[in-house]
Structure formats: structure tokens, C-alpha cells
Amino acid sequence: MTITAPQRESSVPLSGMPLVHGTLPGWAPWATLAAGAALGAALAVASGLHIALAILLALLVHSVAIYAWSRSVEGARRATDRIVTTIVSGAFLLALVPLVSVIMTVLQKGLVRFDAEFFTFSMRGIVGEGGGAYHAILGTLIITGLAAAISIPIGLMSAIYLVEYGRGRLAKSVTFFVDVMTGIPSIVAGLFAYALFVLVFGPGVRMGLAGAVALSVLMTPVVVRSTEEMLKLVPHELREASYALGIPKWRTVTKIVLPTAVAGIASGVTLAIARVIGETAPLLIVAGTTTAVNLNPFDDSRMATLPVFSYYSYALPGVPREPYLDRAWAAALTLILVVMALNLVGRVIARLFAPKSR
Amino acid sequence: MAKSIDISDLSIFYGSFMAVREVSMTIQARSVTALIGPSGCGKSTFLRSLNRMHEVVPGARVEGKVVIDGQDLYGPDIDPVAVRRQIGMVFQRPNPFPTMSIYENTAAGMRLNNKRMPKKDLDEKVEGSLRGANLWEEVKDRLDRPGSSLSGGQQQRLCIARAIAVEPEVLLMDEPCSALDPISTLAIEDLIAELKQEYTIIIVTHNMQQAARVSDRTGFFTIEGTGKPGRLIEMDDTSKIFSMPSEKQTEDYISGRFG
Numbered sequence: 001m002t003i004t005a006p007q008r009e010s011s012v013p014l015s016g017m018p019l020v021h022g023t024l025p026g027w028a029p030w031a032t033l034a035a036g037a038a039l040g041a042a043l044a045v046a047s048g049l050h051i052a053l054a055i056l057l058a059l060l061v062h063s064v065a066i067y068a069w070s071r072s073v074e075g076a077r078r079a080t081d082r083i084v085t086t087i088v089s090g091a092f093l094l095a096l097v098p099l100v101s102v103i104m105t106v107l108q109k110g111l112v113r114f115d116a117e118f119f120t121f122s123m124r125g126i127v128g129e130g131g132g133a134y135h136a137i138l139g140t141l142i143i144t145g146l147a148a149a150i151s152i153p154i155g156l157m158s159a160i161y162l163v164e165y166g167r168g169r170l171a172k173s174v175t176f177f178v179d180v181m182t183g184i185p186s187i188v189a190g191l192f193a194y195a196l197f198v199l200v201f202g203p204g205v206r207m208g209l210a211g212a213v214a215l216s217v218l219m220t221p222v223v224v225r226s227t228e229e230m231l232k233l234v235p236h237e238l239r240e241a242s243y244a245l246g247i248p249k250w251r252t253v254t255k256i257v258l259p260t261a262v263a264g265i266a267s268g269v270t271l272a273i274a275r276v277i278g279e280t281a282p283l284l285i286v287a288g289t290t291t292a293v294n295l296n297p298f299d300d301s302r303m304a305t306l307p308v309f310s311y312y313s314y315a316l317p318g319v320p321r322e323p324y325l326d327r328a329w330a331a332a333l334t335l336i337l338v339v340m341a342l343n344l345v346g347r348v349i350a351r352l353f354a355p356k357s358r
Numbered sequence: 359m360a361k362s363i364d365i366s367d368l369s370i371f372y373g374s375f376m377a378v379r380e381v382s383m384t385i386q387a388r389s390v391t392a393l394i395g396p397s398g399c400g401k402s403t404f405l406r407s408l409n410r411m412h413e414v415v416p417g418a419r420v421e422g423k424v425v426i427d428g429q430d431l432y433g434p435d436i437d438p439v440a441v442r443r444q445i446g447m448v449f450q451r452p453n454p455f456p457t458m459s460i461y462e463n464t465a466a467g468m469r470l471n472n473k474r475m476p477k478k479d480l481d482e483k484v485e486g487s488l489r490g491a492n493l494w495e496e497v498k499d500r501l502d503r504p505g506s507s508l509s510g511g512q513q514q515r516l517c518i519a520r521a522i523a524v525e526p527e528v529l530l531m532d533e534p535c536s537a538l539d540p541i542s543t544l545a546i547e548d549l550i551a552e553l554k555q556e557y558t559i560i561i562v563t564h565n566m567q568q569a570a571r572v573s574d575r576t577g578f579f580t581i582e583g584t585g586k587p588g589r590l591i592e593m594d595d596t597s598k599i600f601s602m603p604s605e606k607q608t609e610d611y612i613s614g615r616f617g
Contacts, residue, residue, distance in 0.1 A: 167416060235453070237449060237451060237453040238453055238455060238456070239414070240411065240414060240447075240449065240453075241449065241453045241455070241517070241520075242455075242466075242470070243411060243414060243439075243442055244409065244411060244442055244446060244447035244449075244521070245442070245443075245446065245466060245467035245470070245471070245520065245521065245524055246439055246440065246441075246442040246443025246444075246446075246467065246471060246524060247439075247466075247467065247470045247471060248439050249439075251470050252470075255466075255470050256455055256457075256466075256470075259457040260455070260456055260457050262457075355456035355457050355504065355506070
């Protein structure tokens with residue numbers, strides 16, 4: 001038996017590598033999309049097809065058309081690329097729908113009462129129109145600020161312990177319990193804070209501080225986690241460089257590691273604040289609501305917050321209903337704006353503190 | 359200032375794994391000692407054990423003695439932080455502190471060691487260290503710029519300036535030029551030649567020409583196989599190691615026949 005080398009087909013020249021192939025014009029996807037949209041619109045008008053189905057149909061027509069067209073001109077790989085592009089873009093738009101819808105609704109309904117009175121008046125003695133959420137805005141800021149004051153030191157120090165010092169069983173169990181805490185439902189945090197304060201102040205306690213404690217239970221694990229990730233990103237070489245200068249470990253941590261990670265830590269902390277500022281359930285239990293301004297979180301008295309204010313105005317409106325509903329939406333809008341502002345602040349902080357390379 | 363180091367029967371372990379076995383050598387003051395050998399033979403580990411930097415890795419420990427100035431570095435009363443103040447280190451990759459300016463980087467060792475000194479003295483010290491690292495002329499107009507704005511070679515010289523600013527007795531260099539281009543390498547090698555007037559320098563290098571150029575004495579480390587500890591095969595004057603080494607293994611390695 002002899003073995004011969006496989007003969008190359010003579011029709012394929014050795015130098016003839018196909019580097020050139022057809023390309024669809026740049027407007028091709030827009031054309032098929034327009035065709036699909038036209039078809040969908042026509043059917044929607046003619047046979048009363050539901051708008052969502054019409055959009056789905058348009059996308060389907062577009063996908064099939066662009067795939068077939070691309071496959072015949074550009075080949076299979078480009079055709080697959082185009083169809084995946086369509087799917088990814090479609091998924092992105094789909095994800096945007098609820099977000100845009102929420103923002104539109106809140107803006108539309110919230111702007112009705114988004115006026116100076118809303119920000120300067122409490123609900124004390126207000127029945128029906130007028131009044132505002134001054135007391136609730138202050139309450140939210142005070143309670144969230146206190147929660148941050150409790151959580152940030154605990155969270156930062158836990159993260160420093162876990163990354164820089166923690167070894168063995170204790171560190172492992174701290175990590176485990178932080179993970180468990182991350183998953184605590186907010187209502188449970190509220191019940192925990194209530195149970196804790198009942199021990200001291202007796203049943204029926206309502207207090208701003210209790211709200212802050214409940215929020216800090218939710219906030220601490222977020223701070224620990226984000227700080228931990230940021231500290232882990234600090235290159236080990238920097239710590240070694242510091243040790244090699246004879247700098248003690250605690251100074252290495254405070255003067256080298258923390259400043260290097262501070263941008264990420266600050267933005268992580270800001271996001272953690274944004275995460276808890278909208279919490280409703282725990283505050284419903286332990287802070288309650290009131291119509292008057294209450295600036296003392298340490299007093300055994302109710303303290304209004306924006307989410308709770310919004311909830312009660314919507315769930316238990318007075319008569320007439322409209323002013324209550326308008327105030328609820330305005331409070332929701334205010335809360336969204338506060339969270340958005342916090343996110344922006346987080347980004348600005350990250351940029352300000354980021355190590356500069358130029 | 360500079361001190362000699364006596365190392366006797368030093369074995370280094372990571373957990374139960376023995377990385378370096380029974381090394382004994384004497385390192386003379388005000389000289390450059392080069393450590394050469396194949397990758398993984400434990401020369402970096404050995405170097406790091408000389409200022410207790412290997413202890414940063416959990417589970418690392420040593421047996422044997424490292425005596426400097428009559429004191430055993432691994433004695434029971436020795437503070438590793440104090441050891442590192444006396445024995446500085448320069449690493450393979452330049453690692454200036456990213457949040458600090460050139461000035462702050464150079465002053466970091468003094469400031470963070472809690473030494474309070476007047477601004478004027480600190481300025482002088484920074485200038486002296488940067489001059490010592492041959493970097494002053496290049497950076498004197500931009501001391502407040504971040505350390506990371508410098509080129510790789512300049513960053514490495516900044517790290518050397520930072521290390522000599524705390525006035526150590528000994529300077530350990532772990533492949534200080536392996537991330538640098540030939541011109542920056544030349545600048546560092548010139549610097550080493552100057553620094554040995556005042557410091558005892560130990561340098562780990564993969565570049566045998568570099569070892570031959572900069573060092574007075576050379577130690578050759580090798581390893582018998584994966585999982586075996588590294589050993590010091592031979593240590594002698596650099597000229598002798600590179601011309602007529604007494605061990606066959608050394609000759610094979612420096613002539614490129616190592617296998």
C-alpha cells in the first residue's frame with residue numbers, strides 16, 4: 001500500500017485566497033428596518049394589530065430580510081453578525097422600556113406639584129390642597145445621613161480587616177455573614193431594628209435613629225463588599241514597596257492603600273447610600289410617619305421620610321384625593337432626583353480622587 | 359554606613375515547601391554582589407529573605423542565620439519593620455505610589471516613618487536622594503507632577519531615590535532593569551556603580567552581561583528540578599566566575615549550555 005499526498009484541486013489556485021468579498025451598503029439595515037416598520041404600521045392601521053405585536057413583527061421582518069440579504073452577498077459569518085447585532089440592540093431597547101416609562105410617568109405626574117411650596121411646607125394642619133414634603137425630605141436626609149454615619153466606619157474597617165489582615169476562620173466567617181447580610185430582606189432589617197429598640201424604649205417605639213439602624217443593616221454589607229473589591233484592586237507591589245521602606249503595616253494601609261483606592265471606595269459608598277435612601281418597608285415600621293417637622297432622630301417620636309410619605313399619600317389619600325396623589329408623585333420625583341444626584345456625586349468623587357497619571 | 363552581611367545555613371520555606379536550601383555566604387560592605395541563576399532557583403526568594411520581605415507571603419519562614427552588624431535578623435527581638443528601614447529594596451517593576459507626586463514619592467519613606475523634619479531639611483533630603491539616583495536634573499522642574507508621569511526608566515530611578523532617601527545600610531535590587539530598555543538600563547547600571555561607594559548592594563539579575571558589568575562578586579544559584587529547593591552552587595569574584603568557574607554547573611550556565 002502506498003501513501004500519496006492528497007492532491008490539491010487544480011481549480012483552486014494556491015495564491016487565490018479569497019480576501020475580497022461583497023459588502024452591503026451602509027444603509028442596508030436601516031432599509032430593512034424601515035420596510036419592517038412600514039409593514040407593521042400598515043397592518044396596525046389596516047387590521048388593528050396591537051402596537052406591541054406590530055413592533056415585534058417589524059423586528060422579525062427586519063431580521064429575516066437582513067439575514068437573507070447579508071448571507072447572499074456577504075456570507076454566513078457577516079449574516080450571523082448582523083442578526084446578533086439586531087438581537088443585542090433589541091434587548092437593549094427592551095431593557096430601556098421600563099426605565100423610560102417610569103421616568104416619563106414620574107416626570108409627568110410629579111411635575112404637577114414640583115413647586116416651591118412642596119419644598120418649604122410640611123403637612124402640618126394641611127387638609128386637601130397645598131402643603132409639601134419639607135418634613136419628609138429633612139427626615140430622609142437625617143435618617144440616611146445617620147445610617148451612613150453608622151455604616152461607613154463599620155463597613156470600611158471590616159473591608160480593611162478582610163483584605164489586609166483577615167486570615168483563617170474568622171475572616172471566612174465574616175465574609176460569609178456579609179454575604180448573608182446582603183440578602184436580608186429590608187422588612188426583616190426593619191423588624192430587627194424595631195425589636196432592638198423595643199428592648200430599650202418599650203413597645204410601640206418610633207424613632208428616627210431606629211430607622212437609621214435599620215438602614216445601616218442594609219447598607220453595611222454593600223459598603224463592605226464594594227470597599228473590599230476596591231482594596232483588592234490595589235497592586236500588591238505598592239504594599240511591598242511601602243514595607244521595603246520600613247513603613248509599618250498600619251501606615252501602609254492608611255497612607256498608601258486607602259488613598260490609592262479612595263476614588264472607588266467613595267463612589268461605592270455613594271452608591272450604597274443611593275441604595276438605601278429609597279427604602280420604604282423598614283422605615284414604615286420603625287420611623288412611622290408624621291405631618292410635622294421632626295428634626296430630632298433621638299427622640300421617641302415619629303419621623304417622616306420621602307418613601308413613606310409617598311406611600312401613605314398614595315395608599316391612604318384624604319378627600320379630595322387629587323392633592324394627595326400629586327404630592328405622592330412629587331415625592332417620588334424628588335427621591336429619583338436625589339438618587340440621581342448621589343450617583344453623579346459618586347462619579348465626580350471618583351474622578352476627583354482618581355490617581356492622576358499626567 | 360554600609361554593613362557586611364553574614365549568611366549561614368539559610369533555608370527558606372513556604373509552608374512545608376523548601377524553596378532555598380542551606381545557603382551560606384558573606385557579602386562585603388560597599389560592594390556589589392550579583393546573584394544569577396535560572397528562573398525559579400530561589401534567588402529572588404533569597405534576596406527577599408535578607409530584609410524579611412518574604413514574610414509578606416503567608417506561611418513563609420526561614421531556618422539559619424542572617425547576621426548584619428553582629429545582629430541576627432531572625433533573632434527573637436528583631437522588629438521586621440526596623441530591619442526594612444536598614445535594608446532597602448528596589449523591585450523588578452517600577453512601583454511609584456500612584457497617588458503621590460515625584461516629591462512625595464521621594465519623601466514617602468521619611469514622612470511615613472513618622473520622622474518630623476522641617477520643610478527645608480526635607481527639601482534638601484529629596485534633592486539629595488534624587489541627585490543620588492541621577493534623576494534630579496530631569497525632574498527638578500516638575501516635582502509636583504505624579505510619579506507615574508515619568509518614563510519606565512525614570513520611574514525605576516525614582517524608586518531607587520525613594521529607597522536611598524531613608525538611608526539604608528544595604529540596598530537589595532530584584533531584577534531592577536528587566537522591565538527597562540537598554541538606555542535606561544545603562545543609566546541604572548551607572549547609578550549602581552556610584553551607589554556602591556556608600557551602600558552594600560545585592561542585585562538579582564537574569565542578564566549575565568549585567569552581572570559581569572556591575573558586580574564585584576557573583577553567586578550562582580540553581581535548582582535540580584521542579585519541586586526541589588534552590589541552592590547556591592558557587593560564589594566568587596565576578597571576574598573568576600565568568601572566566602574560570604570552579605564548578606561545572608556554573609560554567610555550563612554562563613556559557614549557555616545549561617540544560
